[in-house]
Amino acid sequence: MLEEKKPILITGVSGFIGYAVAKNFLLKGYDVIGLDNNNDYYDVNLKKKRLEIICKLAKQHKRDFHFREIQIENKDLLKKIFHEFDPEVVTHLAAQAGVRYSLMNPDAYIQSNLFGFINILEVCKDLSIKNLIYASSSSVYGANTKLPFQENDSVNHPVSLYAATKKSNELMAHAYSNLYKIPTTGLRFFTVYGPWGRPDMAPMIFAKAILNKTPIRVFNEGNMIRDFTFIDDVAEVVVRCALKPAQPNIHFDKSNPEPSSSFAPYKIFNVGNSSPVNLIDFIQMLENAFGIKAVKDFQPMQSGDVVATFSDSTLLENWINFKPSTSFQDGINSFANWYIKFHDSNLN
Numbered sequence: 001m002l003e004e005k006k007p008i009l010i011t012g013v014s015g016f017i018g019y020a021v022a023k024n025f026l027l028k029g030y031d032v033i034g035l036d037n038n039n040d041y042y043d044v045n046l047k048k049k050r051l052e053i054i055c056k057l058a059k060q061h062k063r064d065f066h067f068r069e070i071q072i073e074n075k076d077l078l079k080k081i082f083h084e085f086d087p088e089v090v091t092h093l094a095a096q097a098g099v100r101y102s103l104m105n106p107d108a109y110i111q112s113n114l115f116g117f118i119n120i121l122e123v124c125k126d127l128s129i130k131n132l133i134y135a136s137s138s139s140v141y142g143a144n145t146k147l148p149f150q151e152n153d154s155v156n157h158p159v160s161l162y163a164a165t166k167k168s169n170e171l172m173a174h175a176y177s178n179l180y181k182i183p184t185t186g187l188r189f190f191t192v193y194g195p196w197g198r199p200d201m202a203p204m205i206f207a208k209a210i211l212n213k214t215p216i217r218v219f220n221e222g223n224m225i226r227d228f229t230f231i232d233d234v235a236e237v238v239v240r241c242a243l244k245p246a247q248p249n250i251h252f253d254k255s256n257p258e259p260s261s262s263f264a265p266y267k268i269f270n271v272g273n274s275s276p277v278n279l280i281d282f283i284q285m286l287e288n289a290f291g292i293k294a295v296k297d298f299q300p301m302q303s304g305d306v307v308a309t310f311s312d313s314t315l316l317e318n319w320i321n322f323k324p325s326t327s328f329q330d331g332i333n334s335f336a337n338w339y340i341k342f343h344d345s346n347l348n
C-alpha cells in the first residue's frame with residue numbers, strides 16, 4: 001500500500017519524541033521532512049541541538065533531511081509545504097504538551113492542539129495522505145482507577161484541558177477517517193523519558209534539583225505511580241505504526257462499538273511499558289544514578305494531575321509485534337549518563 005521509502009513528514013521534529021522518530025526513520029533508510037515552530041515553551045537551544053544531531057545523522061547516512069520552521073496554525077504555509085514535498089505518511093507530533101501548563105496558558109492548547117490539528121487533517125485530506133499517525137496521551141484516561149488502562153475503557157472524564165484536547169484529536173481523526181478514508185492511528189503515550197528529554201518533565205526537573213542540591217517537590221506526598229516509557233521504544237512504535245496504516249475492523253459491531261477501532265480506517269493504541277514505577281522508587285533510582293541524596297519537599301496533589309498511570313499495551317503488540325520493554329533501571333541509567341554529559345551551560 002505504501003510506496004517504497006517515500007519521504008516521511010514529521011511535525012514537532014525539534015521536540016523530544018519527534019527528534020527520536022526522525023533519527024529512527026533516517027537509520028531505516030527514509031528521507032525526512034521535519035516541521036516545527038521551535039517555540040520557547042522550554043529551552044530553544046535544546047531543540048536546536050536536537051535538529052543539529054538529526055542533520056548530522058542524515059549526512060552520515062546519505063539521507064535527505066529538510067527542515068521548515070512553521071506554525072501549524074498557518075494553514076496556507078502548511079499546504080504549501082505539503083505540496084512541495086508530497087509525503088505519503090505524516091507523523092504528527094507537534095502540540096502544546098504538558099498537563100500543568102494547560103492550567104496556566106489554555107490558549108496555547110487550543111491554538112496548537114485544536115486549530116493546528118484540524119489543519120493537519122485538512123492537508124492530509126487534500127493530498128490523500130496514505131497514513132496519519134498522531135500523538136494522543138495517557139492523560140485521556142483522566143481519573144480512571146481501573147488499572148491497567150485499556151483502549152476500550154471509557155475516556156469521557158478528562159481532568160485537564162490538555163487531556164481534553166488529546167481526546168478531541170481522537171474524535172476529529174475518526175471523523176476524517178470516516179469521511180475521507182484517511183487511515184489514522186492515535187498513540188496514547190505514557191510518560192516518555194530518556195536522553196534529550198523535556199525539561200518540564202519529572203526526570204529532568206529532578207535530575208537538575210538533585211545535582212544542584214535544591215529541593216524537589218514531591219506531589220501527593222509521593223503517593224503516585226507512573227508507567228515510564230523509554231524514548232527509543234516509543235520511536236520504534238511510532239515508526240512501525242507509520243509503516244502500517246490502520247484498516248477498517250471488519251468485525252466492528254455498530255450496536256456495541258469498541259472505542260479502539262472502527263468501521264473506518266482508524267486505530268487507537270496505548271504506548272506504555274506496562275510496569276509502573278512508584279514516585280519514591282523513581283527518585284531513589286535517580287539518587288543512586290547520581291550518587292547524591294535528593295532533598296524532598298512533600299506537597300499535596302496538584303489539580304489536573306492523576307495518581308496512577310498503567311498501560312495495557314497488548315493491542316499495540318498484536319498490531320506491530322513490538323511493545324516498549326526497556327527496563328526502568330536501564331532507561332534511567334541511560335538518561336542519567338546523558339544528563340551528566342550534557343547538563344552544562346547550554347542546557348538551562
Ligand SMILES: NC(=O)c1ccc[n+]([C@@H]2O[C@H](COP(=O)([O-])OP(=O)(O)OC[C@H]3O[C@@H](n4cnc5c(N)ncnc54)[C@H](O)[C@@H]3O)[C@@H](O)[C@H]2O)c1
Nearest residue numbers: 012015016017037039071072094095112135137189191192
Ligand atoms: N513526552 C511525553 O511523555 C508525552 C506523553 C503523552 C503525549 N505526548 C505528546 O507527544 C507529542 C510530542 O511530545 P514531546 O514530549 O516530544 O513534546 P515537545 O514539546 O518536546 O515536542 C513538541 C514539538 O512541537 C512543536 N510545536 C508545538 N506547537 C507547535 C505549533 N503550533 N506549530 C509547530 N510546532 C509546534 C514544539 O516546538 C516542540 O518542538 C505531543 O503531541 C505531546 O502532547 C508526549
